Structure formats: C-alpha cells, structure tokens
Amino acid sequence: MTLLVVGASGYLGAEVCRRAVAAGERVVGTYHANPVELAGVEARRVDVTDRAAVRALVAAVRPTAVVSTPYRYDDWTVTADGAANVAYAAAEAGARLVHLSSDALHGGRPEPYADDEVPTPVFAYGAAKAAAETAVRAVDPQAALVRTSLIVGDERSKQIRLCLDALAGRASLFTDEARCPIDVSDLAAAVLELAEGDHAGLLNVAGPEAVSRAELGLLVARRYGIDPAGLRTATSAASGLVRPIEVRLDSSRAAGLLRVRLRGITELLAP
Template identity: 80%
Template sequence: MTLLVVGASGFLGAEICRQAVAAGQRVVGTYHSAAVAVPGVEARRLDVTDRSAVRALVTAVRPEAVIGTPYRYDDWAVTADGAAHVAYAAAEVGARLVHLSSDALHAGRPTPYPDDEPPTPIFPYGAAKAAAETAVRAVDPGAALVRTSLIVGEGSKQIQLCRDALAGRAALFTDELRCPVDVVDLAAAVLELVPADHAGPLNVAGPDAVSRAELGLLVARREGIDPAGMKTTTGAASGLLRPTEVRLDSTRAAGLLRTRLRGVTELLTS
C-alpha cells in the first residue's frame, strides 16, 4: 500500500509515518515549512491551500489511502479549505480518506458527546474544524472523521505547556476539561481505520476527562516538580471564549479498534 500522510511534519503526522514505515508500507509525507524528520518517508512539500497543487501531488502519488492531519490554529484556509482540497483530490483517485478532526468543534457541556453529535462551535478554530468536516463529508461520504482531543506524549505542545505553567511562564485553565490521548495510541488507531469500512465521525480519545490544570498536576507528579508555583486561570478571567467541558464518549472506538486508548492518568503515573 502507498499511504499519503498530509501534514507529516506535525506531532501526530510524524508518529503515523513512523508506525506505517515500521509496518512496511510505502509512505509519502507532506510538509509546508518544517521538514519531515522520519526515516523512510518520501517527503514532498505541499501548500494545502493551493487546490491545484494538492490535486497534482495526489495524482502523481496515486495513494491507496490518504490521512489528513494538517491544521493551523488561526488559519481558516489551512484548516477548512485545506481539508476540502485534500478530500477532493483523494476522491478523484479513489483513495480511502481518514480525516483528523477535533473536539474543538463542540461548545462544551456537562454530559459526554457521542460520535455523531452535530458541531456547535463557539470560537474560530472550532468553526474551521466543523467546516472541514462538512466539506469532507460532502465530497466523500465514506471518509472516516476522527474526532480527538488533546494529544500528549513526549514532545507534545500540551506537555510543554504544563511545564511552562509549572515554571510560572504560562497559565492552565481550571475550567477547561478534555480527554487527552497518547500520540502513539492515536496514530495506531488512525492506521487501523485505513483498511476499515467505518464512515463518518468517530470519537478517538482517552477515557479520562481532566482539566488542563489537572493535567499540569499529573505532569508535575511524574517529573518530580513542586506544583506550588503552577499558574492557573479560568476562561472568564482570561477574557477568551473557548469550550469548557468537552468529554468525548469513545466507547464505539474502544469496541471497534484493537488499539487500547489509555487514559492520561495511566500514561503519566505508570
């Protein structure tokens, strides 16, 4: 199989590439600015906002499957338009598409969100991810849409943010709950979905709902750091409009996939 990973220089994209190469697949990985640093990957530069460039690359590679991971937090053209361009190009060559989405498209509430919950975005990034899903489903109804949460693991931005807060250089929200997932588990789950016939949204996240501040305390405990200096805040105090409690119910994924999605408490205390 030839697998095209769009966004292979990112944290998740790189891990997907590593696992796919280890499994003996031919992997073509795209990047925009930061180079792809995974041995065995055929790296190609790509601007996902350029529809013609995306079509040309996919047509040249002719992959059996495409995994779309690119995003830029504050850039609609990359997150929404880029996803549409990738979906269109993949459909043209008949490639299986697994699109990476986010829990950011939900507004937040006390009860968990099932897989097929319609998006209710309340801030620009969430709206862009919702638009991306809409475009992908319109172009390719058979595509898998993986809704995930905070991605943790060595080298993750989330863990570094916790370290920064513990050092007093940043602040963690006490009222923003998520279901963190390990990058290794998530990459394995995404690769499992490539040969599967699942279509539509699927929650793939960890079973533990923790606040960002609680995540910081777990990091402190694992790394032997005194948490007394950890800075915290709330959404209201920060003046930012962001989703608060977003719990993804990943029960279906747990039954569908062989990969065990470990909770962040297990990951950071084992």
C-alpha cells in the first residue's frame, strides 16, 4: 500500500506515519509550515487550501489510501475547505479516504453521542469540522469519517502539555468539561485498520472512559509523580468561552468493528 498522510507534521499524523513505515508501507507525509522529518517518510509540502496543488500532489503520489488529518483551530479554510480539497483529490484518484473529525462538532449533553448523530456545533471550530464532514460525505460516500476526542500520549501531546502547565500553575483546567481521551497509538492503529478496510461513513473512535479536563490533570500528575496540590482549575461556564461542556462519544461500534483495543484513560496514565 502507498499511504498518503495529509498533516504528517501533527501529533496523530506523525504516529500514523511511523506505524505505517514499521508495517513496510510506502508512506508520503505532507506538511505546510513544520517540515516532516520521520524515518522512511517521503515529505511533501502542500497548502491544503490550494485545490490545484492538492490534486497535483495526489496525482503524483498515486496513493492507495489517504489519511486526512490537517486542521487549524482558528482557520475555517484549512479545517473545512482543506478537508474538501483532500476528499476531492482522493476521490478523483480512486484512493481510499479516512478523514479525521472531532467531538467538537457536538453541542454537549450528559448522554453519550452515537456514531451518526447530526452535528450541533456551538462554536466556530466545531462548525468547521461539521462543514468538513458534510463536504467529505458528499464527495466520497465510501470514505471513513472518524470522530475522535482528546488525543493523549507523551509530552508531545498538547493535552498532556496543557495538564503539565496547569500543574505548574501556568494554565487552568476546566472541571465541567467532559471528554473521552484516546491514546495516540490506539487512534493511529484504528486509522490504519480503517485505511485497509471498507467501512463507509461515520465512526466514533475515542476512549471508553469520560473524564473532566481537571480529572485528566490529576491522572497526569499521578503518571508523572507530580504533587497535584498546585493544579489550577476553573469552569468553562465562568470563563465566558462558548464551547461544548459534556461531550461523551459512544465508541462501542468501533470496539466491535476494529481489532485494536481502545484503552481507557485511567489505564493509559497508570503510574
């Protein structure tokens, strides 16, 4: 298989590349600002907002499968338009597409969200991810669309770094925001399995255990042997930010469909 990873300079994209190289695949990874320097990966620079450039890249690489991970939190054109351009080019080339989406497109509620629930975004990033899904599904109905949550792992994870900053008093973690964190290696394995399969449509792929961001900080403290007394906390409600509060993804379908075991955050951050 020739695998094209769009967004290979990101935390997840880099892990997908590493695992695919280890499996003996030809891997091409794209970047925009931060060069990709991964052993065995052919690095290509591309601006995903430039449809012609994306089409030219895909036509040159001739991938069997494309994993689409690029996003920019505050940039609609990268998150939404970029995803549409990648989907268009992949479909044009007849390549299998796995598109990475997010739980951010849900509005938040106590009950878990099923795989195919309609997006209810409450802020711009969530709306951009919802728009990306709409475009991908319209262009390529056979694509797999993965809705995931907070991606954790080592100190390269921005979620882990945020927790470490909060434990050092440099940031705050919300006590009222619930998510279902997933380990980067579990998610990468799931993505590669989907790239080789034929699942079409939406699929929740997140950890089975929901925790607040503050609880995640306590687990990180335990994992790294840090005194949790210094943990700074706040509430999303009091912050004035408009973003979803409780977002729990029901990933039971993925757990039954995929070979990879999606581990809970308590297990992942055990001392």
